[in-house]
Amino acid sequence: MTGAAALPRRNGELAFDAPWEGRVFGMAIGVVETLGLPWSAFQTHLIAAIADDPDRPYYESWLAALEALVADQGIASTHE
């Protein structure tokens, strides 16, 4: 599941610029679904991550938000 050939397309446009973006996107959806949280719970972290570093590439903020959510929910500590 790596490499340019695997990049997803929709109407001739890429849904994600790189495979890792799709992975971190899917992970966020999965964690929220598993925990039975509303999507807004992740969004709160995303909003904070973007505000924290507005010029950071979008999906890197997404990754930071997911890491914060995971830590916040006690799934894993930041050490792991």
Place this chain on the structure above:
Amino acid sequence: MSDAHHHPTEPSPVERRVQALEELLVEKGMVTPDFIDVVVETMSNDFGPMNGAKVVARAWVDPHYKARLLADGTPAIAELGFGGPEGDHIVVVENTPDVHNVVVCTLCSCYPWPVLGLPPNWYKSPPYRARMVREPRALLAEMGCPVPDAVEIRVWDSSAEIRYLVLPERPAGTDGASEDELAALVTRDAMIGVARP
């Protein structure tokens, strides 16, 4: 430059972090790799502006459907088989000769996934998010969508649960067109409000 045949590109730091996080979450039973694959596939194939275009075309040809769509977007959109995450509360706003609507999310990137797919990079960019609420007429002109001074501009900032979809004006000279032909005229940008069909 690296020789791709013998030295595959090293993962970047962010790719390593994503991989590590995925391994950890799988270990903890939070996600499975298959689930992630399905999500990526859905966002790539099932969700996209071709869905919204069908909704718009239907509203253009069927005044009763249009009335239902404007009264309560989510169930009307569901009539065509579309719905899902970030589409649970969709409000459709109609462009008219007197009113031009445009959508933004100043806080992050909220966007009606089931009818438009994932947002384009410019929609998520700090300049778009900051400027559209501040100087919409100038920004729209820059983006190739000049709006005359006499036309009211309504900006919708998706700051809570509602996701907005713009119903563009039906172009002139399309009276005989089929729904499929009409749908082909509707662009993602028109449904965000930064273009006209």
Place this chain on the structure above:
Amino acid sequence: MFAIAGGALGAGGFNTPMFRHAIERMDPGHYLTSGYYEHWLTAVATLLVEGGFVTRDELDARAGPFPLSLPAAVSAADVDGGPPVSMPRFEVGDPVRVRDEGFAGHTRCPRYVRGRRGRVVAVEPVAPAPELEAHAAEKVDEAVYAVRFESTELWGDEGGEQCCVHVDLYEHYLEPTGEAP
């Protein structure tokens, strides 16, 4: 359609073309054990059963004995208006002012509307109030409003003519104001 612990949505669950309305995606088991939204959950579950979307048996199988304590006359309008704990304070047409302080921690109130006056144009479905602090003890549903702000109110002379911005704001961000914006 319900999320299953362990991360594996039912095969094709996320890939199903026909998704249902938001209230059908709730996982009653999680919400019950988490202590959130109990009143809303009861109202929604009743609506689901009455609407034929799920059977009582399915709910019970997922979450154990499932309280459906609302009277049969509950309607969609009642559910959208929110549980008894939070009746909407404002109506369409009300002039309101956004608070300009007290926004500690995570917030959904964009900075550019703080302290500004607007008018309610829509009352939206009840939503869980965003956390004001990282570990708020209580989660409460409250009404959300689409509030229209004229551009000149937000940006003064720089604000364009014939421009306005609508922002979706949680009730506790708003105060009544006597002045029409």
